[in-house]
Amino acid sequence: MNRSVAITGIGVIAPGGVGKKAFWDLLVSGRTATRTISFFDPSRFRSQVAAEVDFDPQRYGLSPREARRLDRAAQFAVVSARECLADSGLEFVKLDPHRTGVSIGSAVGGTTSLEREYLVLSDSGKLWEVDSDYVSPHLFDAFVPSSLAAEVAWTVGAEGPATVVSTGCTSGLDSVGYARDLIAEGTVDVMIAGGADTPISPIAVACFDAIKATTPRNDDPEHASRPFDRTRNGFVLAEGAAMFVLEELEHARARGAHIYGLIGGYATRCNAYHMTGLRPDGTEMADAIRHSLDQARLAPDRVDYVNAHGSGTKQNDRHETAAFKETLGDHAYRVPVSSIKSMVGHSLGAIGSIEIAACALAMENSAVPPTANLHEPDPECDLDYVPNEAREHRVDNVLSVGSGFGGFQSAMVITREETAR
Amino acid sequence: MTATATSPAPGTAGDTTRPSAVVTGIGVAAPNGLGTEAWWQATLRGESGIGPVTDYDASRYPSRLVGSITGFDAAEHIPGRLLPQTDRVTRLALVAGAEALADAGADPAELAGQDGYGDYSLGVVTSNATGGFGFTHREIRKLWTEGPQKVSVYESFAWFYAVNTGQLSIRHKLRGPSGVLVSEQAGGLDAIGQSRRTLRQGVKLSLTGGMDSSLDPWGLTSHIASGRLSRGTDPATAYLPFDARAAGHVPGEGGAILVLEDATAARARGARVYGEIAGYAATFSPRPGSGRPPGLERAARLALADSGLTPESVDVVFADAAGTPAADEEEATALRSLFGPYGVPVTAPKTLTGRLYGGGAPLDVAGALLALRDGVVPPTAGIGRPVAGHRLDLVRDTPREGPLRTALVLARGHGGFNAAVVVRAAGAS
Amino acid sequence: MAVITLHDLAGVLTECAGADEDVVLTSESLDVTFTDLGYDSLALLETAATVQQRYGVTLSDDEVSEITTPREFLDLVNQSAVQAA
Numbered sequence: 001m002n003r004s005v006a007i008t009g010i011g012v013i014a015p016g017g018v019g020k021k022a023f024w025d026l027l028v029s030g031r032t033a034t035r036t037i038s039f040f041d042p043s044r045f046r047s048q049v050a051a052e053v054d055f056d057p058q059r060y061g062l063s064p065r066e067a068r069r070l071d072r073a074a075q076f077a078v079v080s081a082r083e084c085l086a087d088s089g090l091e092f093v094k095l096d097p098h099r100t101g102v103s104i105g106s107a108v109g110g111t112t113s114l115e116r117e118y119l120v121l122s123d124s125g126k127l128w129e130v131d132s133d134y135v136s137p138h139l140f141d142a143f144v145p146s147s148l149a150a151e152v153a154w155t156v157g158a159e160g161p162a163t164v165v166s167t168g169c170t171s172g173l174d175s176v177g178y179a180r181d182l183i184a185e186g187t188v189d190v191m192i193a194g195g196a197d198t199p200i201s202p203i204a205v206a207c208f209d210a211i212k213a214t215t216p217r218n219d220d221p222e223h224a225s226r227p228f229d230r231t232r233n234g235f236v237l238a239e240g241a242a243m244f245v246l247e248e249l250e251h252a253r254a255r256g257a258h259i260y261g262l263i264g265g266y267a268t269r270c271n272a273y274h275m276t277g278l279r280p281d282g283t284e285m286a287d288a289i290r291h292s293l294d295q296a297r298l299a300p301d302r303v304d305y306v307n308a309h310g311s312g313t314k315q316n317d318r319h320e321t322a323a324f325k326e327t328l329g330d331h332a333y334r335v336p337v338s339s340i341k342s343m344v345g346h347s348l349g350a351i352g353s354i355e356i357a358a359c360a361l362a363m364e365n366s367a368v369p370p371t372a373n374l375h376e377p378d379p380e381c382d383l384d385y386v387p388n389e390a391r392e393h394r395v396d397n398v399l400s401v402g403s404g405f406g407g408f409q410s411a412m413v414i415t416r417e418e419t420a421r
Numbered sequence: 422m423t424a425t426a427t428s429p430a431p432g433t434a435g436d437t438t439r440p441s442a443v444v445t446g447i448g449v450a451a452p453n454g455l456g457t458e459a460w461w462q463a464t465l466r467g468e469s470g471i472g473p474v475t476d477y478d479a480s481r482y483p484s485r486l487v488g489s490i491t492g493f494d495a496a497e498h499i500p501g502r503l504l505p506q507t508d509r510v511t512r513l514a515l516v517a518g519a520e521a522l523a524d525a526g527a528d529p530a531e532l533a534g535q536d537g538y539g540d541y542s543l544g545v546v547t548s549n550a551t552g553g554f555g556f557t558h559r560e561i562r563k564l565w566t567e568g569p570q571k572v573s574v575y576e577s578f579a580w581f582y583a584v585n586t587g588q589l590s591i592r593h594k595l596r597g598p599s600g601v602l603v604s605e606q607a608g609g610l611d612a613i614g615q616s617r618r619t620l621r622q623g624v625k626l627s628l629t630g631g632m633d634s635s636l637d638p639w640g641l642t643s644h645i646a647s648g649r650l651s652r653g654t655d656p657a658t659a660y661l662p663f664d665a666r667a668a669g670h671v672p673g674e675g676g677a678i679l680v681l682e683d684a685t686a687a688r689a690r691g692a693r694v695y696g697e698i699a700g701y702a703a704t705f706s707p708r709p710g711s712g713r714p715p716g717l718e719r720a721a722r723l724a725l726a727d728s729g730l731t732p733e734s735v736d737v738v739f740a741d742a743a744g745t746p747a748a749d750e751e752e753a754t755a756l757r758s759l760f761g762p763y764g765v766p767v768t769a770p771k772t773l774t775g776r777l778y779g780g781g782a783p784l785d786v787a788g789a790l791l792a793l794r795d796g797v798v799p800p801t802a803g804i805g806r807p808v809a810g811h812r813l814d815l816v817r818d819t820p821r822e823g824p825l826r827t828a829l830v831l832a833r834g835h836g837g838f839n840a841a842v843v844v845r846a847a848g849a850s
Numbered sequence: 851m852a853v854i855t856l857h858d859l860a861g862v863l864t865e866c867a868g869a870d871e872d873v874v875l876t877s878e879s880l881d882v883t884f885t886d887l888g889y890d891s892l893a894l895l896e897t898a899a900t901v902q903q904r905y906g907v908t909l910s911d912d913e914v915s916e917i918t919t920p921r922e923f924l925d926l927v928n929q930s931a932v933q934a935a
Contacts, residue, residue, distance in 0.1 A: 044569050098719070102705070107581055109603075118561060118639060125565030132482050132642040139646035140835070143635075144550045144778075145582060146603045150836025154708045159716055161703035162838060163611050164603040166549075166582035174600060181618060187702075203561045206569040207576035211895060212911055269541055270590040270599045275506070275578045276892060284596060287541055405578045406587025408599070501869035502888065505896070570903060574896045 005183045006252045006417065007260040009088025009245030011080035011194075012357045014344045015051035015238055018060060019083060023344075023354075024361045027369035028390040032343045034236045035221045039200055047214035049221040050200045051238035051345030071110040071142045074151045076241035076350075077196035081152045084192065088245035089257060101160035101188040102153045105175030105195030107168045107349030107404075109145025112201040117142065152192055152243070160188040169404030170268065171195050172242070172352025173412055177266035179246050189251045194243035195353035208237060211276060213313060225346075226373040227310035227339040228317050228381045235311040238345025242353035249417075260360040264296025264397070264415040271407035278315050278403065282323030285401060288411035289327040296413040298397055301331040303413075305368045305393065307355045307400040308385075310339020311346050314378075316403060321381045323401070336393060338386040342372035352402045352410070359398040359414050368393050441699070442617040443847070445692040446525025446680030447787045448517035450632065452488035452673050452774045456520060461791050464799045465820050469773045471656040471671050477638055484650040486659045487636045488673025488775030506575040507588065508553025510634035510674070514585040515592060517678040518545075518628055522593060525680035525692060527626060529593045537625070537686065544597035544624050545589045546616040547678070548608035548631035548779035550834075553580040555637040585632055589678075597624050605834025606741070607703065609676065609782035610842050614701035616681045625686040630783035634674035644672045647835065649745060657803050660776075662742035662769050663749050663815055665806040670744040673771075676780015677787040695790040699827075700728025700843030707837070717741070717839045718755035721829060724841035732759045735843075736825040737798050737816075739785040741833045742769035744776075746808075752831070753811035762812035766821060772802040782832035786842055789828035793846040797822045853905050853931040856880065859920060862900050867893035880921040887920075898923075907931050 012019065016026040016033030026033060034051045042048035053076075057067035060079045070078065085091045117139050121130040141147035146164045153162040161182060165175040172195030179193035208214040215234035217224040226232040252259055269284040293300060306328075309320050324332040340358050347354065362368050367390050374387040396416040403409050447457045452470025454460030463470075470488045479485040495504060495512040503515070522529065529543045557580035563571040578584055583601045590599055598619045602611040609631035616629035635643070644650055651669035653659030660671040687694060702723030704716030725732060738760075741752055756767060770788050771781055792798055798821040807815055828844045860875035873879075873887055884894055898914045901907070901923075907930040917923050 046569070097707070097713070098704070107583070109582070114643075115561060118558075119565065121642060122562065122565075122639070125562045128562070129477055129479070129481060129638040130642050132645050135642055135646045137646060137648065139643055140648075143643035143646070144603070144605050144835065146550065146605045146608065146834060146838065147836055149604065150705075150838070153705045153837065157707070159705050159707055159713070159719075161611070162604065162705040163608065163703070166601045166603050167586070167599075168578075168581055168583045171583075178600070178615070185618070202569075203557070203564055203572070203576070206564050206572040207560070207574075209569055210572050210574040210899065211577050211892060213577070216911075268598050268600070270544070270587070270596050272590045272594045272596045274591065274890065275584075275587055277890065284541075404583075405581070406583040407590055408583070408587070501864075501871070502867060504868045505866060506868075506892070570899060574892045574899070 003184050003186060004249035005180045005263045006247050006249045007244050007360055008247045008252050008257040009084035010357050010360060011083030011087060011243045012354060013053055013076045013080050013241045014354055015053050015240060016344060018055060020357065026343060027340055027358060028367055030370050030372050030388055030390060032222050032372050034224050034345055040202055045205050046209040046216050047205060048218040049215060049224045049236050051236055052200060053239055069138055070151065071113040072198040073106060073110055073196045074148050076198060077104055077148045077152050078155050080241040080243040081155050081192050084243040084245050085156055090245055093255060095157060095190060097157050097159035099160060099189040100158040101182055101191045102149050102158050102162040103165055103175045103179040103191055103193040104149045104152055105165045105171030105349045105353060106145050106148055106197050107166060107171050108197060108199045109148065110142025111204060112198050113142035115201045115203050148196055156192050158192060167404060167408045168406045169348050170352055170402040170408040170410040171349030173402040173410040174268055176244060176353060176356055177268065177412060180263040180266055183246055183248050189248045191246045192243060193246050195350040196241035197348045197350040198239040199348050200237055200239050205237060223373045225312050225342045227312040227342050227371055228378055228385045229374050230376040230378045232312045234313055236345040238347040240347040240350045240354050242350065242357040259417045261363050261414040261416055263412065264298060265292035265413040267291035268408060268410040271409060273407055276405050278319040280318055280322060282319045285320060285323035285403060285409040286326040288409050289323060289399065289401065292411040292413040296415055298413060300328045302397050303328060303335055303399045304395040305362055305398045306335055306337040307359050307398060308337050308339045309401050309403045310341050312341060317378065317381050320401060321383060324383060332383055336368045336386045336391060337383045338369055338371045340369050355400050359400050363395045363398060363416060366392060366394050368395065441684040441697050442620045442681050443684045443687050443697050444679050444695045444790055445682050445687050446521040446527065447790065448520030448678045449787055450490055450513040450517045451675040451784060452490050455490060455493060464770050464773060467800055467802055467818060469656055469802060471659065471775055482641060482645060483652050484645055486653065486656055486671045488671055489636055490675055506579055508556035508579050510553055510632055511584050511588050513634060513675060514632040514678060515588060518589045521628065521678045521680045527680060529595055532626060541597040542625040543595045544599040544619050545586050545595045545628040546600045546612045547586045547629060548602050548612040549582050549585050549633055550603055550605055550608060550778040551633050551635035551640065552582050553584055554635035554640045556580050558637050558639045589628055595628060604838040605836060606776060606778055606781055607832040607834035607838035607840040608779045610832045610840035611703055613698060613783065613786060613842055617698050617701060620681065620683045625683050627681045628678055629681050630676060630678040631779035632676035633778035633780045636674055660744050660772055661803055662744040663807055663811055663813060664804045665808050667744050667746050667749055671775035673775030673777045675777050677783040679783065694847040696793050696847050697845045698842060699845035700724040702727055703840040705837045706839060715751055717752060717831065717833060718758050720839040720841040721759055721831060724843050728843040730827060730843060734827050735765055735829045737792060737828045738765055738767045739789050739828060739830040740767050740769045741831045742771060743833060753813055757812055763814040765814060766798050766816050767813045768798050768816040769801045770799040782830060785830045786844060789830050789844040792828060793825045796824050854924060854927045856920060856924065859924060862897050866896040866900055875920065881919050883918050901927055905931065907934060
């Protein structure tokens with residue numbers, strides 16, 4: 001079987017706004033949500049900037065008990081799953097539990113809770129043999145990231161396949177791609193899919209400091225994430241989540257669901273090159289893009305918007321620019337390309353899904369979000385990156401890409417229902 | 422089913438053919454044996470890898486038994502340049518991955534250049550539930566006792582769940598569709614299922630399976646936090662699934678990496694075939710107290726349906742064997758419903774290793790393949806007082822010989838994950 | 851006097867990036883690029899971080915990123931040590 005898969009619900013928790021409306025408002029305003037880290041004293045670190053979410057669990061419907069039990073990443077996953085379900089209208093429809101599955105992307109799962117608990121049990125690192133006497137009963141759920149999928153499955157009443165897709169920084173794209181495959185092949189009719197990551201913790205900041213992947217632009221946090229700008233010097237760590245209701249197209253049509261778009265194509269590749277390094281020619285990303293377009297039966301010049309990985313590291317920006325030129329040809333110079341990481345930072349395993357949400361909302365609103373903080377284009381990055389201001393633009397077909405540690409390169413094409421085959 | 426207009430390419434959902442996926446290579450790292458044959462022979466002899474923690478003083482912990490791989494010298498197996506950047510779990514995965522490829526007689530770099538293959542026709546899909554935990558324990562300790570400047574550059578990837586897939590991909594130049602799935606202890610079967618899915622989408626060879634290792638003090642403490650560890654101090658009786666004395670499990674380290682190939686491609690290159698991954702399915706159990714039935718039996722039925730087989734054709738079941746009374750009862754009920762009381766031989770060789778998280782179910786798949794090859798069911802160790810009400814035909818203490826064509830492997834992960842794989846002997850269909 | 855010798859650097863490299871029996875650092879490797887010696891950018895970052903702590907020197911990110919050979923590495927560290935003294 002090869003069934004079409006529709007996006008019928010969106011839930012977003014992003015820096016600068018909880019909920020899809022606040023998220024889109026931020027993107028089209030061109031404002032940024034990057035700031036000096038407030039979750040802990042960052043003064044010891046090289047990079048002291050992050051895109052944090054102001055999130056009050058109870059305001060977003062979690063009971064005090066849920067808020068205590070759930071790790072922050074799980075809170076984000078559950079709240080955004082509820083939002084996407086409500087957005088799809090499925091909350092009032094009897095889902096067939098056996099035909100509903102869950103696929104959650106996360107790069108680092110419960111790391112923030114793990115580190116907090118470690119400090120207690122080890123007396124701030126003094127004990128190698130940490131003290132198990134006072135261990136939290138919730139530690140295991142932070143230890144094993146699949147608890148994110150379990151919490152979401154419980155939340156929505158899914159009894160089909162459930163899993164966490166953990167492919168580092170492409171987890172957000174790959175979790176949606178995995179869900180697409182399960183629906184397309186006929187295993188399920190509905191999937192709740194998307195990424196959630198809350199990595200703003202001292203150990204994560206320290207490890208990205210060590211490889212100098214994050215920006216040290218500490219004196220100007222609002223303008224710290226500068227993809228494609230000559231002065232960029234690393235990404236801004238972030239947190240967030242985005243969840244989708246994915247539905248077999250006829251299932252969605254039969255209930256008159258609002259359809260944001262179809263997952264027209266998805267592919268992932270590995271560069272088999274380096275755990276953190278990228279080949280400048282972008283060849284594996286190009287292959288993923290090519291196959292996504294092939295699946296969608298879309299000629300390259302019909303792509304109306306490219307949502308770039310755009311992390312703001314030199315090697316990434318050149319890598320993907322090369323991949324766009326190789327796959328889109330001359331059209332690469334004409335199509336708007338932008339990076340929302342300039343505004344909401346890089347939330348590792350969540351951002352791929354947050355970017356899919358941005359793509360779907362771009363189709364919905366006939367506008368493309370800008371690349372903020374782009375004032376001095378890097379001569380090697382010579383495409384139209386939509387600098388600083390959102391642009392009105394009809395968007396029927398979108399390409400979104402991701403690239404991550406481990407060498408993963410993924411691409412997804414989303415098409416408007418009417419233009420689908 | 423309808424044919425697609427364009428020819429399927431790796432990673433597309435458009436391929437509607439269902440070529441069979443066969444296992445042609447096995448690599449094992451287990452507490453009772455490093456290397457496939459060493460582990461298999463130890464398993465048939467009933468040799469246990471469970472013992473007290475020896476790397477550090479575990480006397481303060483309520484659970485002190487583990488299934489650890491002793492005598493593993495990574496430097497003997499792995500290039501020196503990879504040692505500073507890898508946690509123990511990744512070293513184990515690299516060793517098992519290399520063994521599996523050698524066992525399959527497959528050189529990925531060479532295959533990629535051959536007709537019918539291509540740059541993106543080889544991939545890797547693994548499961549891992551706890552990351553590079555010992556590595557991150559050391560680095561996080563350095564962060565808090567010596568400062569951020571002391572944190573290793575390798576912390577940025579040595580501990581995340583994708584590390585084994587990434588390092589296997591780099592080591593063997595596997596550039597095709599790849600992935601990492603985490604469903605606690607069911608994830609290893611999900612990885613095998615996804616690996617098979619990539620073959621259906623055009624991949625020719627996929628490394629798959631799972632590996633976990635998190636038995637350092639912080640890892641052990643995190644396992645203890647689950648509330649499901651045995652507090653037993655006698656290695657012979659600490660982990661007794663389906664026994665009246667069942668009181669939790671022993672955590673272990675290790676797993677298995679398999680070479681899964683498109684059957685036609687494997688045949689074309691003259692590969693020896695252990696068996697076919699004939700069926701796979703996963704389900705999720707509803708929240709306890711919902712009144713709805715758990716999903717393990719449904720996963721088994723769906724996997725059997727996927728393989729085109731019926732319960733009658735199953736010759737042996739490799740059980741999940743959680744080792745707590747309620748979970749054992751739930752599994753026994755599912756098995757009775759599927760096969761009838763005492764309806765099929767059931768075994769749990771993991772009683773010799775402890776539960777291996779992402780690595781456990783792939784090791785059971787390896788055991789199932791070798792059982793089919795040798796016509797022998799490996800035993801479950803130590804079950805002196807089987808729960809009578811379970812009415813299971815448990816293969817206890819000594820191997821049981823006889824012709825075997827089909828095995829069912831079951832796995833459950835904490836929270837409600839269920840998965841099942843049907844393994845069919847080569848040439849059995 | 852040099853604060854760090856080729857012998858010292860070889861030791862730190864092995865510690866930070868692992869041993870490779872095919873590559874032994876000698877005076878003949880002083881001008882061979884780290885890439886050709888099989889050390890990637892992460893190996894150099896790890897080595898630079900360790901050298902800075904152990905030898906009490908401070909190297910800027912830009913300086914570290916421009917190092918391509920063992921000789922450049924040694925010169926940079928030893929000059930920094932002189933300036934700091």
